[in-house]
Amino acid sequence: MDPLHSLQDEIKYPLIEEPQILTNICTMYFDLNCVSCVRNSEFWISGQNKTMMLYNLQGNRPRSVQTKSGEIPYDIATTHSGDLVYTDYEDRTINILRNDQIQSLVTLQEPWRPYSVCITSSGDLLVTMRMDNKTHKKIVRFSDSKEKQNIPWDEPQQYFLRVIGVFSAEGTLQHRYTGGKPLINGPFHPVGITTDSHCQILAAESFENRIHILDKDCRFLRYIECVGLIEPFGLDVDYRDNLIVTEWKRGNVKQIRYYK
Structure with missing residues (x-):
């Protein structure tokens, strides 16, 4: 078979x-x-500029927002309550758009930078990070801005x-x-x-x-x-x-x- x-x-x-x-x-x-879906028929998208855009499935764009630093967002995700989270690789920050205001949840210390982000079923943030020289990588779990777990992943x-x-x-x-x-x-x-x-x-x-x-x-x-x-x-x-x-x-x- x-x-x-x-x-x-x-x-x-x-x-x-x-x-x-x-x-x-x-x-x-x-x-x-x-791309990151909101609970209804809307979704956020981002690309190689500083603007993140909210669209619906009818093709309308009801909203857009720029990153706090003016840098390109590396990745985006949406919390269970509908707030937009994004990573700023150049600024070394993890940020959230809440009540029309961008707040920095986490600022990483050198040499670490954030790139991908997702929201777990429990509402925690999972963020992949790597060092400036790309020799070490890890996955970090956050509850709001508090680190809960650190998982090394040092694949070549x-x-x-x-x-x-x-x-x-x-x-x-x-x-x-x-x-x-x-x-x-x-x-x-x-x-x-x-x-x-x-x-x-x-x-x-x-x-x-x-x-x-x-x-x-x-x-x-x-x-x-x-x-x-x-x-x-x-x-x-x-x-x-x-x-x-x-x-x-x-x-x-x-x-x-x-x-x-």
């Missing part, structure tokens, strides 16, 4: 055979590398950007994923990553124009390779478990249905 088919047969929430693009929004903002630099790791709550690396079928454009290089309400992992592989779907143990399930999906980068899922994905160079945001 095909191990892939046998694995998909075990899935409680089946995937549709051909994922469908439900919405395509042209933002006219290029180099879009981050050439492998760090080519692997997806699943950690336990205690900080133990449990599973790894280094790519699916043979690659056309070089080694596996995931960019945006998110999880859905069924604990499945979605990872964008921009140069291959596809998105990997994995189970919670990093076992490959299938690809999303929609016609017209070009350079997917930032990923998140909305409240209906539809995928929201930015197209890096084109400046588009697509909503994709992948569950039956």
Whole structure:
């Protein structure tokens, strides 16, 4: 039996055979590398400028905000209460937009800089960090501005950007994923990553124009390779478990249905 088919047969929430693009929004903002959904049908996006923009699925932009430092936000996330969090790599800060005011939650000391950020199910912040010389990396858990957990992850630099790791709550690396079928454009290089309400992992592989779907143990399930999906980068899922994905160079945001 095909191990892939046998694995998909075990899935409680089946995937549709051909994922469908439900919405395509042209933002006219290029180099879009981050997206974060709010609880309703709105989402924040950011790219290679200092402005973070709030859109809805009708293509309207009700709001935009600039970073406090004037630098480019490295990553964005949205708290359970709907507040926007972003990391400022150049400024070494983790910030939150709350009541129309940007507040600095954490300022890192040299040589550490923050880059990726996400919100856990409990509401904590998980922030990946690296040293200025990129020799050491770690994942830090914060409750508001208080550090709760520090997880070193010192993969060699050439492998760090080519692997997806699943950690336990205690900080133990449990599973790894280094790519699916043979690659056309070089080694596996995931960019945006998110999880859905069924604990499945979605990872964008921009140069291959596809998105990997994995189970919670990093076992490959299938690809999303929609016609017209070009350079997917930032990923998140909305409240209906539809995928929201930015197209890096084109400046588009697509909503994709992948569950039956």
